[in-house]
Amino acid sequence: MINPIWLRSFCTLVELGHFTRTAERLYMTQSGVSQHIRKLEEQLDTPLLIREGKQFSLTDAGQKLYQQGQDILLALDALQQSVKVDPPFEGLVRLMSPGSIGLKLYTELLGLQQQHNGLTLDYRINSNSGVETAIADLDADLGLMTRQPTLSEVQSRLIAQEPLLLVTPASHTSLSWSSLQQLGFINHPDGAHHANLLLAANYTEFEHCDQLSHRGFSNQISLILEPVSRGLGFTVLPAYAVEAFARPELISSHPLSVPVSEPIYLCYRRQTTLPKRVISVMDEIVARL
Structure with missing residues (x-):
């Protein structure tokens, strides 16, 4: 591969036609230019x-190298400039989060993309462990998790708290333990975890999710x-998932x-300089959160 430093010395020499002026332009000695x-x-x-x-002319090979070398040097200069450019609202940003957070954030972040046509969002829903692995493997730029x-490889900071809500049909008014048992539980991938957190804190009768039909x-x-x-039943969900439901008049969330x-x-990758x-x-x- 041609050394680009030597190539620049050669093309500058051909452009200026003089070793002394070339050395001055490149902040080198004449012997340094000759050596290149x-x-x-x-x-x-x-x-x-x-x-x-003290004069020189180009051989046929020198003429070819000068003509094509100029294009190479211009391309290298353009590449250097493009690498340095770091606009705050241009380029791809890859995000991941659990579903409830995604229901709130994705539509709101689309508003940011509408304001900046150069910005592209790739938003994917995943579990906490999936988000963490993607960041560690450089498959996501940012992630949101509900645990540390x-x-x-993954660095994090606490930015918000999302309440867990007990959600029943709108017609169901009683929140007694017996009425919840009779109503039955609508489960989901985090259902047992969420129920353990909320129900255990509020019902002395609750021991584990399997008590519920x-x-x-x-x-x-x-x-x-x-x-x-x-x-058909009740469930426990994070607040953002409840807020996103299309028919809120048919459900009730209870404090x-x-x-x-x-x-x-x-969350983001540790020891990584984040683009603007x-x-x-x-x-x-x-x-937003």
Whole structure:
């Protein structure tokens, strides 16, 4: 591969036609310029200059190298400039989060993308462990988790708390333990975990989720409240998932005497310099949550 430093010395020499002016332009000595030309000729195994005292002319190979070398140097300069450019609202930002947070954030972040046409968002829903692994493997720029990461490659900071809510059909008014048992539980991938957190804090009778009769299951965050809205059971969900339900008049979310929330951690790769576009999205997430 041609050494670009030698190539720049050669092209500058051809452009200026003088070793002294070339040395001044490149902040080198004349002998340094001569050495670059000699090394380039040795690497290519062909003469590039016909030396005539202090003057010179180009060989056929030298003419070809100058013509094509200029394009190479311009491309290298353009590449260097493009690498340095770091606009705050241009480029791809890859995000991951659990479903409830995604229901709130994705549509709101689309508003940011509408304001900045150069910004592209890739938002994916995943479990806490999936989010953590993606960040560690550089498959995501930012992630949101409801627990602290355990992998050393992932850095996090607490940015919000999301309340857990007991959700029943709108027609169901009693919140007694016996009425909940009779109504039955609509389960979901985090159902047992959420129920353990909220119900254990508010019902002395609660020991584990298996005490409840299970009346259904859905792994789609946007569909979990559908059976609840039809009177088929109750569930426990994070607040953002409840807020996103399309028919809120068919359900009721109930404040309990002991409120319980899940932490929300903003996560990113440790020891990585975040591009400005990622920082811009990060700031928007913090403001929204």
